[in-house]
Amino acid sequence: MKSVSLGGLLALTMIITNLTACGSSGNSGRAAEPAESSENIQLGERSYLLGLPANFDKNKEHKLLLVFHGSGGSSDGMRSSARFEQLSSDYIVAYPKSLEVEWNEGCDCNIAHRKGADDLGFIQQVIEDVGKRYALQEGEIYAAGFSQGALFAQNVACNMGDQVKAIATVAAPMSKQLAQSCPMQTPVSVMMVHGTADNVLSYYGSDHANWGLLSSQEAVARFAELSGSLPNPLLKSSEQNIGLIHYTNGAQKVQLHSIIGGGHSWRFSNFDTSNQILTFFAGLDAPELPEHSQLVEVQGQKFHVRSMGEQNTGPAILLLPGFNYNYFNDSAWYSLLQPYLAQTYRVHSIDRLGNGFSDMSEEVNLTRFAEDLNSILNEINEKHVLLVAFSSASITASQFYQHRSDDVQLAGMLWIDPDIAGPHSLSLYKGYPADWYLANLDALLPILAEGKWTARTWNKLVVEREEIAALIPEAVAPLMDWNFLDVVSQQRMLVGPQQTRAREIAFYANDLDAYAVLALPSSVPVSVIDSDFEEKDIQNNPDNAEMLRLWQQEGTAWSKQVAEFSSGQYISLEQTDHMVMFQKPEAIKQAIDWLVAHGQ
Structure with missing residues (x-):
């Protein structure tokens, strides 16, 4: 396949410019409603929170969804924000806890990297541990992350594509370092959700001597390129002030939902993030259709x-x-x-x-x-x-x-x-x-x-x-x-x-x-x-x-x-x-x- 076209990025920029901004609401993955029953599981010095759907059937094979909190966040906080196991009976949901304040996201630039945190290895352990406890559907492992956890989810996609079918990232673009070094061998479907008014991890990217960010539009184009997508993205805009840029290689999907005026948040007043992620995962085999x-x-x-x-x-x-x-x-x-x-x-x-x-x-x-x-x-x-x-x-x-x-x-x-x-x-x-x-x-x-x-x-x-x-x-x-x-x-x-x-x-x-x-x-x-x-x-x-x-x-x-x-x-x-x-x-x-x- 040819490399992806910049035409889609320019067209989406025009969509975003022309849409009326609207605010975001909700929490960032740290505030928490009281969590329902869950199990905190220790793996050596590491731990993860395991959430099971209501009316859980231990004899049924389930999909596995790994969900990564943001910098300084917690498994409990991430679970309260995402609520995935409350929304679908198809998934067992694991909320791992980072070893350091941040995940080793693959930029070779942060505390977790300097301290040698083997977060990819830990996620492999979590997958194996859940697999020992419960019956998992073969080939049905997914990942999602918020903020710095979203950057880590991208690292998982780059290095564990043979195991993870799709990822979803919220409130993060992509580090320039990972964009250059991503060794993706097996294409992974990617869904990105990012507010255009994010003042923590800017939708428009940033330059820094040690840690630069692509814009989210550049990031989705980079993932499309890594997956061998067709050159031209499908572009859509909705009455809810959400812009969509969507690539496909005929098998995997790579898409960005731009929440116009949205801030650094998991939840938005005009976009049900958790349900939209589950819809994306469930519809990987169906084409994204143009308007009309x-x-x-x-x-x-x-x-x-x-x-x-x-x-x-x-x-x-x-x-x-x-x-x-x-x-x-x-x-x-x-x-x-x-x-x-x-x-x-x-x-x-x-x-x-x-x-x-x-x-x-x-x-x-x-x-x-x-x-x-x-x-x-x-x-x-x-x-x-x-x-x-x-x-x-x-x-x-x-x-x-x-x-x-x-x-x-x-x-x-x-x-x-x-x-x-x-x-x-x-x-x-x-x-x-x-x-x-x-x-x-x-x-x-x-x-x-x-x-x-x-x-x-x-x-x-x-x-x-x-x-x-x-x-x-x-x-x-x-x-x-x-x-x-x-x-x-x-x-x-x-x-x-x-x-x-x-x-x-x-x-x-x-x-x-x-x-x-x-x-x-x-x-x-x-x-x-x-x-x-x-x-x-x-x-x-x-x-x-x-x-x-x-x-x-x-x-x-x-x-x-x-x-x-x-x-x-x-x-x-x-x-x-x-x-x-x-x-x-x-x-x-x-x-x-x-x-x-x-x-x-």
């Missing part, structure tokens, strides 16, 4: 659906992605069009299995997705729809037209540069690279699993992004959701989506054969937007100019036939790129407006 997104489950498989403009009436607009020239296809193609249309319509973009944030599957093809659509529409309670299909998604749209549920009212369809079901075009589509992928699929899948194509995928994404940026008209540029495009498109770098892409290209010929024998739609209007993107291919490939010109001519004739046969519109766009969704969203909206006015 949800996972819709159909027959045990989850599909990524992004919904906007839900207050609008009329038919729902369904955006179906198709192949671009790199054979990438997901809802990133609608990063501009969806918010543009959502000003007027209720709009859903839907990713097929293996694309975007949808579940992975070995059974992927464009034809199968038409069957999935019926179930997805039922789950999101949409019965009156209009389909917008880009490129090869016309295959799915055609199949859906033929096999849609009886209770779904289809108002019409808009096909943007659709696949052409003519003999010359079909022969081109079935040629390279589709024929190569089909012949080499079995050998290619393990190569993709080793990550050998990840760098080339990233290089393609960089070029695509530059091309898209050059297409967007200034008038609609404020609506472009760059973070959504970056976060969704970079999923293509992960092994699962890479293999899905290979399978879809290999099975493309079968999809085309099924498409070619379908009758043209006749009972609903189908409008076709036909750009002249082929002109660029013709100019760049003079040796194949005649073949490409025939493709263009056949495409024009076939597209006109589809529109005429169904009483739709044929819309020719000159000097237009294949990515019409970015270059001319107004033309798409005008075509949709016409279909809504003339459809069922």
Whole structure:
């Protein structure tokens, strides 16, 4: 994976600057409500406090959560602040006590280091001791810490990643020394919670001759880099004045919750720290979704659906992605069009299995997705729809037209540069690279699993992004959701989506054969937007100019036939790129407006 991007840090800074500050409340891990029953356990000269959940079942396997107090704090104080065993029956909770006033946090700079406190060794002893007393779930050990204990939790992540699955840190960034020396071999999920008005361990970092701190934004980026995360973070902000920056490598998560105006505290008036940490630990296997997104489950498989403009009436607009020239296809193609249309319509973009944030599957093809659509529409309670299909998604749209549920009212369809079901075009589509992928699929899948194509995928994404940026008209540029495009498109770098892409290209010929024998739609209007993107291919490939010109001519004739046969519109766009969704969203909206006015 490439190193993490600074774009996310700059964007989050803007979020924090624009949010209204709010105060924090609660205690710092030292004040204590009366603790419930617990056991103080001695391990030689060291000790830890053991908290068991209510109605503890000794025959049940539990997860283990280690919680570290701050400088000068205590196990009792930390337990009273965190209350983890009161909030979940899944965890046995251990609150170790530091040997010195501070933990040996890995900066090689404090009292604990100078006195040689083996705090990592002690934590290993605690894990083993709890394991002797109670049944623990294999691979389910977690750690959390407050303030200087949070810095120590980071040291645990760096050096004990083979044992600890995830950590959560509260009220601390990261020491510059540990950031440079962290020997993380096994990636660990990391959740950071930090108030932007922290006057003890500054959210913005600090410089000191012996002990410097990264800012929390730099710290989360450093952990993302150590875990091999994808380059671009997901950014969110909430009405509660909390900013989220979230990285993932496809398996582990690294995220920072910025509590705007929050001080040096475990508790905040607008953020339930302990419950949020438990939610993070419980949801490590689920993707963090962008705003407006949800996972819709159909027959045990989850599909990524992004919904906007839900207050609008009329038919729902369904955006179906198709192949671009790199054979990438997901809802990133609608990063501009969806918010543009959502000003007027209720709009859903839907990713097929293996694309975007949808579940992975070995059974992927464009034809199968038409069957999935019926179930997805039922789950999101949409019965009156209009389909917008880009490129090869016309295959799915055609199949859906033929096999849609009886209770779904289809108002019409808009096909943007659709696949052409003519003999010359079909022969081109079935040629390279589709024929190569089909012949080499079995050998290619393990190569993709080793990550050998990840760098080339990233290089393609960089070029695509530059091309898209050059297409967007200034008038609609404020609506472009760059973070959504970056976060969704970079999923293509992960092994699962890479293999899905290979399978879809290999099975493309079968999809085309099924498409070619379908009758043209006749009972609903189908409008076709036909750009002249082929002109660029013709100019760049003079040796194949005649073949490409025939493709263009056949495409024009076939597209006109589809529109005429169904009483739709044929819309020719000159000097237009294949990515019409970015270059001319107004033309798409005008075509949709016409279909809504003339459809069922």
